[in-house]
Amino acid sequence: MVEQLEKEFIADINEGADGTDSRCGVIGELGCSWPLHGEYKRSPSNSNARPFDFEKRVLQAAASAQESTGAPAIIHPGRDPKAPSEIARLFSEAGGKDEAHGHVTPGK
Numbered sequence: 001m002v003e004q005l006e007k008e009f010i011a012d013i014n015e016g017a018d019g020t021d022s023r024c025g026v027i028g029e030l031g032c033s034w035p036l037h038g039e040y041k042r043s044p045s046n047s048n049a050r051p052f053d054f055e056k057r058v059l060q061a062a063a064s065a066q067e068s069t070g071a072p073a074i075i076h077p078g079r080d081p082k083a084p085s086e087i088a089r090l091f092s093e094a095g096g097k098d099e100a101h102g103h104v105t106p107g108k
Contacts, residue, residue, distance in 0.1 A: 030058060
């Protein structure tokens with residue numbers, strides 16, 4: 001999943017978004033909840049679904065795409081005082097640069 005998202009981000013920047021020649025200048029806005037949400041996988045043989053870290057994987061893909069393209073990433077953290085710094089940490093650990101965040105004021 002991370003590799004596919006990374007390829008999509010890179011293609012949007014280098015080639016154009018959604019089959020057009022309009023190239024993106026930034027990665028994002030990456031909207032995050034707080035705490036970061038997973039996505040549940042269910043199958044007929046597994047009724048006890050386990051979450052996997054969907055939002056963390058999106059952040060990893062964006063960080064990798066940023067390393068490849070040099071494009072800034074805009075991240076909208078969840079509405080919690082801890083969210084901006086924790087999401088910035090996760091993004092940085094994945095290789096991203098903490099360059100731009102949108103809507104960093106925690107909700108009241």
